[in-house]
Amino acid sequence: xxxxxxxxxxxxxxxxxxxxxxxxxxxxxxxxxxxxxxxxxxxxxxxxxxxxxxxxxxxxxxxxxxxxxxxxxxxxxxxxxxxxxxxxxxxxxxxxxxxxxxxxxxxxxxxxxxxxxxxxxxxxxxxxxxxxxxxxxxxxxxxxxxxxxxxxxxxxxxxxxxxxxxxxxxxxxxxxxxxxxxxxxxxxxxxxxxxxxxxxxxxxxxxxxxxxxxxxxxxxxxxxxxxxxxxxxxxxxxxxxxxxxxxxxxxxxxxxxxxxxxxxxxxxxxxxxxxxxxxxxxxxxxxxxxxxxxxxxxxxxxxxxxxxxxxxxxxxxxxxxxxxxxxxxxxxxxxxxxxxxxxxxxxxxxxxxxxxx
Amino acid sequence: xxxxxxxxxxxxxxxxxxxxxxxxxxxxxxxxxxxxxxxxxxxxxxxxxxxxxxxxxxxxxxxxxxxxxxxxxxxxxxxxxxxxxxxxxxxxxxxxxxxxxxxxxxxxxxxxxxxxxxxxxxxxxxxxxxxxxxxxxxxxxxxxxxxxxxxxxxxxxxxxxxxxxxxxxxxxxxxxxxxxxxxxxxxxxxxxxxxxxxxxxxxxxxxxxxxxxxxxxxxxxxxxxxxxxxxxxxxxxxxxxxxxxxxxxxxxxxxxxxxxxxxxxxxxxxxxxxxxxxxxxxxxxxxxxxxxxxxxxxxxxxxxxxxxxxxxxx
Numbered sequence: 001x002x003x004x005x006x007x008x009x010x011x012x013x014x015x016x017x018x019x020x021x022x023x024x025x026x027x028x029x030x031x032x033x034x035x036x037x038x039x040x041x042x043x044x045x046x047x048x049x050x051x052x053x054x055x056x057x058x059x060x061x062x063x064x065x066x067x068x069x070x071x072x073x074x075x076x077x078x079x080x081x082x083x084x085x086x087x088x089x090x091x092x093x094x095x096x097x098x099x100x101x102x103x104x105x106x107x108x109x110x111x112x113x114x115x116x117x118x119x120x121x122x123x124x125x126x127x128x129x130x131x132x133x134x135x136x137x138x139x140x141x142x143x144x145x146x147x148x149x150x151x152x153x154x155x156x157x158x159x160x161x162x163x164x165x166x167x168x169x170x171x172x173x174x175x176x177x178x179x180x181x182x183x184x185x186x187x188x189x190x191x192x193x194x195x196x197x198x199x200x201x202x203x204x205x206x207x208x209x210x211x212x213x214x215x216x217x218x219x220x221x222x223x224x225x226x227x228x229x230x231x232x233x234x235x236x237x238x239x240x241x242x243x244x245x246x247x248x249x250x251x252x253x254x255x256x257x258x259x260x261x262x263x264x265x266x267x268x269x270x271x272x273x274x275x276x277x278x279x280x281x282x283x284x285x286x287x288x289x290x291x292x293x294x295x296x297x298x299x300x301x302x303x304x305x306x307x308x309x310x311x312x313x314x315x316x317x318x319x320x321x322x323x324x325x326x327x328x329x330x331x332x333x334x335x336x337x338x339x340x341x342x343x344x345x346x347x348x349x350x351x352x353x354x355x356x357x
Numbered sequence: 358x359x360x361x362x363x364x365x366x367x368x369x370x371x372x373x374x375x376x377x378x379x380x381x382x383x384x385x386x387x388x389x390x391x392x393x394x395x396x397x398x399x400x401x402x403x404x405x406x407x408x409x410x411x412x413x414x415x416x417x418x419x420x421x422x423x424x425x426x427x428x429x430x431x432x433x434x435x436x437x438x439x440x441x442x443x444x445x446x447x448x449x450x451x452x453x454x455x456x457x458x459x460x461x462x463x464x465x466x467x468x469x470x471x472x473x474x475x476x477x478x479x480x481x482x483x484x485x486x487x488x489x490x491x492x493x494x495x496x497x498x499x500x501x502x503x504x505x506x507x508x509x510x511x512x513x514x515x516x517x518x519x520x521x522x523x524x525x526x527x528x529x530x531x532x533x534x535x536x537x538x539x540x541x542x543x544x545x546x547x548x549x550x551x552x553x554x555x556x557x558x559x560x561x562x563x564x565x566x567x568x569x570x571x572x573x574x575x576x577x578x579x580x581x582x583x584x585x586x587x588x589x590x591x592x593x594x595x596x597x598x599x600x601x602x603x604x605x606x607x608x609x610x611x612x613x614x615x616x617x618x619x620x621x622x623x624x625x626x627x628x629x630x631x632x633x634x635x636x637x638x639x640x641x642x643x644x645x646x647x648x649x650x651x652x653x654x655x656x657x658x659x660x661x662x663x664x665x666x667x668x669x670x671x
C-alpha cells in the first residue's frame with residue numbers, strides 16, 4: 001500500500017488545502033442522519049427519535065435511546081479503535097472477529113463460578129480449583145490471547161513480507177478453529193460476579209470512551225502515532241528516515257489484537273456467556289466503522305475521532321431502523337448501501353480536494 | 358526389517374478398521390449450541406458401541422463444502438452417511454450422489470426438500486418444527502389469560518436467522534396461535550430478527566424499550582434470544598413477573614433462567630435423541646434392514662413445573 005501519490009506532502013496529505021478537518025464532514029453526516037430519522041419519526045410514528053416526546057424522562061432527551069445507540073456499538077467500536085491504527089499503518093486486519101471468538105471462549109473458562117442456583121455449574125470447563133477465580137485472572141488470560149494472535153499477525157507481516165490480507169485471513173480461519181475446538185463447540189456460561197461487572201450496564205460504553213481518548217492522545221501526540229502515519233503514508237520514506245518499520249508493524253498489530261481481545265472480554269461479560277460463534281463478521285463492521293469515519297484504506301489518513309463518529313453513525317442507523325419498525329429484510333440491504341455510499345462519497349471528496357490544489 | 362514391521366502395522370490397522378462399521382457425518386456447523394448436543398449424541402452413542410466408527414465433519418455453513426464432504430465419504434467407502442443439511446433446499450444433489458453409489462444416507466434435524474421422495478435406503482430423523490413454536494406460543498397465551506389479560510395483551514417477537522427454516526416456521530407458529538379465537542387478544546407491536554444471538558437480542562430489546570411501549574409478552578425463536586431479552590429488560594428495571602417470556606431449546610442456560618423466575622416457557626427439543634436416532638437409522642440401513650423413512654422425535658413443553666427433569670439433558 002505504498003502508493004506514491006500518498007507520499008508525505010503529496011496532494012492528499014496537504015492538510016492546509018482543506019478548509020476544515022474531515023471529521024466535521026462526518027459529524028455533519030451524523031446530524032443529517034439523525035434529522036432524517038426525526039423527520040420520519042414525526043411523519044410515520046408520531047414520536048420523536050431522540051427527544052422525550054412522551055414525558056417519560058426528566059430530561060428533554062429520550063435517555064434510553066441515547067444509551068442504546070452508544071451501547072450497541074461500543075464493543076465493535078473497541079475493535080474498530082485497533083483496526084483504525086492498522087489501516088492508518090497501511091495494513092488491514094481481518095482476524096479481529098475470530099480473535100474475539102477464541103478469546104471469549106478461553107477467557108470465560110477462567111471466569112466461571114462453581115455453583116449456579118445451588119447446582120454445580122453445568123457448563124464447567126475446568127475443575128473446581130480453576131473456578132471462582134478473581135476477575136483479574138481471566139482478564140490477563142484474555143489479553144495474553146490477544147497479544148499472542150497479534151504477535152503472530154505482526155511477525156508474519158513484517159518478516160515474511162506476506163500481504164496483511166493473507167496473514168490476517170489465516171488468523172481469521174485458525175482463531176475460529178481454536179474457538180470451536182476449545183470446548184468442542186459447547187458454550188461456556190455462568191461467570192463470577194467480578195467478571196460480570198466488566199460488561200454490565202453502561203460499562204462497555206465507559207471502556208470504549210476511555211480507550212478512544214487514550215488512543216486519540218497516543219496517535220496524536222506520541223512518536224508511536226507519528227510513525228504509524230508515516231509508515232502508512234510512505235513506507236519506503238519511513239524506512240529511509242530511520243523508523244524501525246518492521247518492529248513498529250508488529251507493535252501495531254499486537255495492539256489491535258489486544259483491543260479485539262479486550263472487546264471479547266467485555267462482550268462475554270455483557271452476555272454472561274461465551275460461544276464459539278461470537279464475533280463472526282465483527283472485523284468487517286469494525287472496518288466499516290473506520291471507513292465511514294474517514295479512515296483511508298490506502299493508509300496514512302484517518303483518526304480515532306473519525307472512527308468514533310463512524311461507530312455512532314452505525315448506532316444511530318441501527319436504532320433508527322428499530323424505531324421506525326423497518327422490516328427486518330430491508331435493514332441489511334439499506335445498511336450495505338450506506339457503507340458503500342460513504343466510501344464513494346469519501347473518494348469523490350478526496351478527488352475534489354486534490355483537484356483544488 | 359523395520360519396513361516390514363511398518364507395513365504389517367498398517368495392514369493390521371486396515372484390517373481392524375475394515376471390521377468396523379464406519380459412518381460419515383457432516384454437520385451444518387460445529388459452533389451451534391444445539392447442533393453440538395446433537396453431534397455429541399451421535400458421538401457418545403458410537404463410543405458406547407463395539408465396532409462403530411463415526412467420522413464427523415464440519416460443513417461450516419457452506420453448501421458446496423457439504424456436498425464435497427459427502428462425496429469424500431463415498432470415495433473413502435463409508436457404510437452410511439448422516440447429513441445435517443446446511444441448506445434444506447440443496448439436498449437433491451446429496452441424495453443423488455449417495456444413491457448413485459448405493460450408500461445409505463440419513464438426514465437429521467433439518468428437513469430436506471425432497472423428504473417425500475427419498476430412495477429406499479435414505480431416511481429423515483428430526484422433530485416436527487410446527488410443534489415447537491406452537492407449544493410455546495399457546496402456553497404463553499394460557500399464561501396471559503390466567504394473568505387476567507384476556508382483554509388485550511401486546512408483545513414483541515425476536516426471530517432467528519431469516520434464511521433458516523426453523524426461524525420462519527416458529528415465527529409462523531406464533532402468528533397462527535395469535536390468530537385463533539382463544540388467543541386473538543394478543544397483538545404484536547413489532548417483530549425483528551436477532552439472528553439467534555443473545556447479544557443482538559439484548560440490543561434489539563433495549564431499542565424496543567426505548568420506544569416506551571407497554572407490553573406483556575416476548576416471544577423468542579430460541580432460548581439464547583429469550584435470555585438476551587431478559588437481560589435487557591432486567592437492566593431497564595422491569596420486573597420479570599410482569600412479562601411472559603418464551604424460548605425454544607431448553608438449554609442449560611435457559612433452564613437456570615427459568616429456575617430464577619425470569620423465563621416462563623421453553624420447549625425441549627431432544628437433540629441427543631435425534632443424534633442417537635439418526636445413528637440407529639444409519640446402522641440399520643447399512644445392514645440392509647428396513648427403517649421408517651420419517652422418524653419424529655417429539656418436542657416437550659418445559660415450564661417451572663417440570664423443568665427439573667430437563668436440567669441435565671441438553
